[in-house]
Each structure stands twice: as structure tokens, then as C-alpha cells.
Amino acid sequence: MSAFKEMVPPLLDWYGRNARSLPWRDRPEPYRVWVSEIMLQQTRVEAVKPYFARFMEELPGVAALAAAPEQQLMKLWEGLGYYSRARNLQKAAQVLVEQYGGELPADYEELLRLPGIGPYTAGAVASIAFQIPAPAVDGNVLRVVMRLTASRDNISEPAVKRAVEEQVREVIPRDRPGDFNQAMMELGATVCGPGGEPRCLVCPLAALCEGNRLGIARELPVKAKKKARRIEEKTVFLLVYNGELAIRRREDSGLLAGLWELPSAEGRLSPEGAGEVLQDWGIRPLALKPLPAAKHIFTHVEWHMTGYWVKLKEKPDGFTWAGRNELLEVYALPSAFRAYLDAFTG
Ligand code: SF4
Secondary structure: OOHHHHOHHHHHHHHHHHOOOOHHHHOOOHHHHHHHHHHHOOOOHHHHHHHHHHHHHHOOOHHHHHHOOHHHHHHHHOOOOOOHHHHHHHHHHHHHHHHOOOOOOOOHHHHHOOOOOOHHHHHHHHHHHHOOOOOOOOHHHHHHHHHHOOOOOEOOOHHHHHHHHHHHHHHOOOOOHHHHHHHHHHHHHHOOOOOOOOOHHHOOOHHHOHHHHHOOHHHOOEOOOOOOOEEEEEEEEEEEEOOEEEEEEOOOOOOOOOOEEOOEEEOOOOHHHHHHHHHHOOOOEEEEEEEEEEEEEOOOEEEEEEEEEEEEOOOOOOOEEEOHHHHHHOOOOOHHHHHHHHHHHO
């Protein structure tokens, strides 16, 4: 038996004793597993829990998700970021209603065809919800495998990920594929973690781990350097008229496509520069007050922002107006604007 295969029994045994109780894990129905996996793609488990609970309450199944108004969906996703995930979730739900009788298919390849579902998510749903022995290799699993096998391959390369999927496919136990995949992820999340020291002393696989034996686990996995993020400077305007705030919709493509936003202009503008922009927009402010600088980090871009509170004596055209409660309950504004929105909603 290869060392890699030998790790299956102790891993499953450890998982049986240490698996965290999670809402989607305790009731692994296909819809719940799918939604949780999409939410977890860029977000920590603890942060996902309340979102998941609200989502299941308001949209408890595929049909409800397929029919949900966009506003409701965006509101449920507000704060999770990466909104295309929510849109794809809904697109996939609509395909499921039209072509699969409203059920997720119990088939890896068919799952892979749905919008927003890549090899990892297809493998996770197939194995956890349907007990299909498909690999589900995310960053956690890649890290664990690279350390276990003391491999210095660059995990940013797709070929390396595919090779790991094949390695996992060969050893995944037919009777407990979902538990195996979750055990690998769980080990990566709680014991063989990213950054800092892996906790080899408490690891159930320590005796089988090449990275541990050679003392190089900490150096793994090898990753290509990321490109530096692009920095965009912006000036955000809180245009306030009679207790209402001006918002507008972003364009249908690009970053935060189609979402509501606070009006903004390029560059970090001085009060004079801000006044000129407002003039271009046909706005004559009663008062203009600078707000503190704020920063928001996306995957490839950083927004460095400054802001102005602008009191208006009349409502200019071209904006949608929302009061405090509507901003909190109806419109989904991305968290990038949170610092400025808080200045209005308190
Ligand atoms: Fe990771 Fe250490 Fe366990 Fe190897 S022994 S899998 S490096 S925690």
C-alpha cells in the first residue's frame, strides 16, 4: 500500500472523532451542501454560518432560489462579496428547474455543467451529498497533499492541481467518499493550516507524512508569486437630501457588476476638485464636509477612497434615493462602501 493510501484509515478515524458540527454537514442534503460550498469558496466557516441560516430560511430549496427576485438574493449575499457567485447560483437553480425537475443531478459530469460549479464544487457535492467517489481538491487539500508527499510542485499550476485530483481519485474510499473529502479539508483547515507552523504534533498523519519526516512541511506548498494588486483611487459622495441618500447602479459588467453603489469619481479629490465634479453632475451643494479615508481590498484591485458628505437643497436627476431603512433592508450595497454608508446609516 502506498504511503498516500495508508493515510486513509487514520484520517477517517480522526475525522470521526474531530469533525466539527456544521449546519450543512449535519443535514447533508444536496441543495444545502451546494449552497454552503459556494458560500465557503471565499469565506471562513464561522462567517458563513449566519448567512447560510438566513439563506435556507428565505430560500429553502432550488425552486425558491430560481424564482427569487434579484434584490432579495443580493440582500442575502450582502457582505459575503464575490456577488457573481450568487448570480451563478441562481442561474444554476433555473437550469435545475428547467432541465432536472428542480433537483441536483447525482452525477459529477452533469454537476460540472452547471453555472458556477467547477471541479472542486462538483466533487464536493457529488461526494458529500450523493456518496460518489469524486475528488474535491481545494486549497486546503492541495496544501495537505503537497506536505504529505513532500512535493515542491507549484500549486498555482493547473496541471499540478489535476495531478493531485488524480492522486486523490485513486485512494478515495468507495464507501465514505464524502467523509474522506471533508476529512482532508478539515485537516487542512484545523491542523495542517496555511501560514505559520503545521501542527504536526497533533496530526493523525504525522507518522506517514514525508514533509514532516524531512522537516520541510513548513516550506510547502510552493506557490508562484501573485501579481501585485492594482490600486484605484476614488472619491465617494454621500449626497444627502432630506434624510435620503443618492445611490446608483453600477454597469452590467466588470467589478461589482449591476450592484448598487454610492456615486463616486476617479481620484482622491480635494474639496475644490469634489466641487467641480458635483458641478458637472448639475449639483450645487448647501454644504460639503470631508469624510475619513477608507480602503477596500478585492482580489486583484484595491480601492483607496476619500469621501464627502454633501448636503443638497434639491434632488438632482439621475439617482435613486433611499432612506436609512431601505438602505439596510432593500438595497444591497457592496461592503466596499461600508465605511461611508455607516456614516449615513449610523
Ligand atoms: Fe501537515 Fe504536519 Fe500533518 Fe504532515 S504531519 S499533514 S505537515 S500537519
